[in-house]
Amino acid sequence: MTLMQPSILTLTGIGFTYPDAPEPLFSGVDVSFPHGWTAVVGDNGIGKSTLMAIARGALAPDQGAVAPDPKRLVIGHCPQGVDIPPEHLDAFAADWSPETIAVRDTLGVGDDWPYRYDTLSGGERKRMQLACALAARPDVLILDEPTNHVDAEARARIIDAMRVYRGIGVVVSHDASLIDAVCGRCVVFSRRHVGTRNVTVVDTHPGGWTRTAAAIEARDDADAEALAEARRETARLAASRARRFDKVRQVEAAKRNGRHIDRHDHDARDRRQLAKMTGLDRGVTRAYARLDARADAARRREAELTVAAKRYDGDIWMDIAPSRRRELIRLESGVIRFDGRDAADAGPEAVGEDGLGLDSSRLSRAVVSGGRIRLSSAADDVPAAGLVIPTISIGPCDHVAVTGTNGTGKTTLLRTMLAHVADVPKLIVAQELTDDDRVAAMGRLQGLSSGDRARVLGAYARLNADPDRLLAGGSPSPGELRKLLVCLALPAGPQLIVMDEPTNHLDLSSKESLARLLADYPGALVVVSHDEWFVDRVSGS
Template sequence: MSFSIVVDHVSFAWPDGTTVLDRLDAAFPAGRTGLIGINGSGKSTLLKVVARELAPRSGSVSVSGVVGYLPQNVPLGAGRTVSDLLEISRTRAALHAIERGDVAEEHFTAVGDDWDVEERALAELDRLGLGHLGLDRTVGTLSGGETVMVALAAQLLKRPDVLLLDEPTNNLDLDARHRLYAAVAAWQGVLLVVSHDRALLELVDQIAELRDGAVRMYGGNLSAYEEQVAAEQEAAERSVRTAQGEVRRQQRELVEARIRIDRGLRTGRKAFENKKVPKIVANTLKGKAQVSAGKQRSLHLEKLEEARERLTEAEQGVRDDAEIRIHLPGTEVPAGRTVLTLPLERPRRTDAEPSRGAQGEPPHPSDGELPHRSDGESPHRSDGEPSGVVLEALVVRGPERIALLGPNGSGKTTLLRRIVAHGAQVPLRYLPQRLDLLDDRLSVVDNVRAVAPSASVNDVRAGLARFLFRGERANQAAGTLSGGERFRATLAALLSAEPPPQLLLLDEPTNNLDLASVRQLAQALAAYRGALIVASHDLPFLETLGITRWLRQDREEGLTES
């Protein structure tokens, strides 16, 4: 097999000495590869090394062809234009100068073979659903999702042989995600994408897992990877059970051997004491017995040690993907109890009719267009128009689980903040997109004690252990935590707060979380018994939560329920 990206013995460390990659070897073939791993495993760093954004401390990387790289955080600058983000402003300026009759050689040099750059740029923007953007529009007027998609268009304009994408669906609404999925599915070159987006990872040809400092390849998409890992884990657990049985058998045999040896020594001693054998014979027999006993003990101890080594080796094959297991009875809300009543202002419409696409066609499906409601019915009429009812007030009763959808910039975050400012009939807590609720100077324990002052240190530590902060890990300063650890610590503080929150607001909680952390979040929320409102574009995650109501925030219609 030929490889398009080869990583040879690469090591990388940050200036403070923190090692991220240590003599890493990896080879990525042609096609689409999804790179997965826990937060902090080095995925983004590896992509930056391949893209030549970072220089390795040792080792080398070889890449076949031109590389396009979309970082997780796109460099902005409110005064920059779409043309600047597409990296074509210099070429466009030269083209316009030539069109005005300026035939200076420098303009022709700047244009090169890109005489159709504006047409290609507009076509690429249109393909990604950004046809409404002008090339001279400033970045400051774009939504976060539009900025990411323009940055993707910039990479596609380069016609790269190898495309590197780092969490490209973060901050994208469903409409933009679907367009990105389509671009990935149509990609004919080499693609290496870091993502936790399940729908995106279902489109790849192979999965590369960065785990424990090594990369392992699995053929097929995410579902195929999970099936292979499940089969491996079943086999590994069988090996552990077999090895445990062998250790127990060797321990029994060692005990039985010691009993036999001790019995023989006692018999010989009694024979001498009863004058049944001469002293010289007794001493000879005793010496032989002791030698034999020593050999027997050594043999059984050696077998026991070998069995323990096989057990250790078998245990190393079992993944220690710890799970969050908590019990939160204090968050329970009785069915039917009203926990929130928030009056809503319906936006003023500027058009007499609903907006439609070209040639009068219904708009492209976007957030809120779900395949099925929880009751099995489609949330839309057969003609494609939303069938949602416009709400004049948001009323939440009992332990409802509400999904809040809507395109980027539609006001989902604003609505959640309004709820916080307005207040509820029960204690509420809000998890913003930025995990800035913790004091970086305080330990994890002290951060939780700050919101649960009456809880004892032992109770706080016991609670944190259920969020996988055990022993000294609970004493870490919040500022030293990895992304996944910080999220778990923030979640622990939210759910441990006094009084227990009976209304929980989450704003894009899965952004920047690895697959393990997303699973841990779902586990924690499964134990939550209060009312829940989650603003998210991550439909697979929402489907794990047992959503009971689907709401959509729209710039023109306001808040609707399907």
């Protein structure tokens, strides 16, 4: 039994600490989600997905409450990953109601998609995931990074579907333009520095990301100026206090030495008597005490002021020499079949006329230009059966980006490249990372020498991540895990880096940091990405 559709979902006094963690992930969080779309933003690993798990009833908080009780609501949830089929996939496949047909049309879901989920591209799976959630008619819909994996067309369809939804919508995202297009408010997680420690705070701002970012920048500037003024006032009072203290010492010295005044020194005797009669010595002492209290109050005010926690974004020095090989990857022209068979020896002109048995209208095609390998499909309404490629050669210092719409074969091309890669030190980061990847990465970190561990954690901090949380045994989020894998590879000096959708799950600052690192990387680089800004920064185009 469900309640009437709620008008607002409220979280009050929420606190949560992971087992064995040295401090709470967050505490005292008060936040509400009304009808319409609210964006939840913040750095990787700061607690966004954990709070969403509490909001939908999948995780119990240590303190606080959620109202209405999420167990009495229909809550749709699209997680970050797309490796596991959606919960309502079978129900969606059998649902041909007018409402669900409208969802299919808005998202461009093919009739056969529910029956071949394992063969869909990452972007197609993301749309399938959202379609199943919408078809369940949820009271609350929570989307975690919905534009991961998707091309421009799919992204536009997802935005259209979000705009149609009329319930309580919450989107965890680092996609600034998506937030501006859909969301009327932002809930922002941030690390704030108070006194000598950092704490996580959660604030709500009206408007999309552009408006929110401007408000955060103005607040941070004002907070920094307030702290600077408080420090100036503390220093001024400290200096005044020191001067007063000197006067107190002079008065006390005069008291102690008064008995040594020459009985014939009438002027000195008169000054001592005047000080006693007017209470000058007591006044100096009282003034010092009042000034001491004011200085202590100023120090307390300074300690209570909060400012944005320091970021460690910066360049990472890579002592890596490129390979001396002339080629690290070479693929001859031919066809890469999507059914898993080997690429054909025949050139593209022979496709559809030889033993391949592939219809040329169902083939994607790759074009190499500068630092790009662009993939395009001959037909948008049928799944591609293979990819026609020219000769592809990647040298020891080449930076290459593989781009194209969902379903054209980018990840398949990447797998084929890796099957033909030279035997060189390399780093491979897949599109979807698993719990096994997380456990293995943490094991590698613990097994490093102290010098290598310091180097890895220093680089990790410069990618806008918190090394202290890892050292305390915290589990890295998907975005943090990507950054950790890159940093773990540095001591071995990889001569080739291959990354599939490297900006998936990364916060805005981390994307900037990773782009700088990869742009300066002296070895060979291959990235698959839909993020044009990122591709422009890191490729050789």
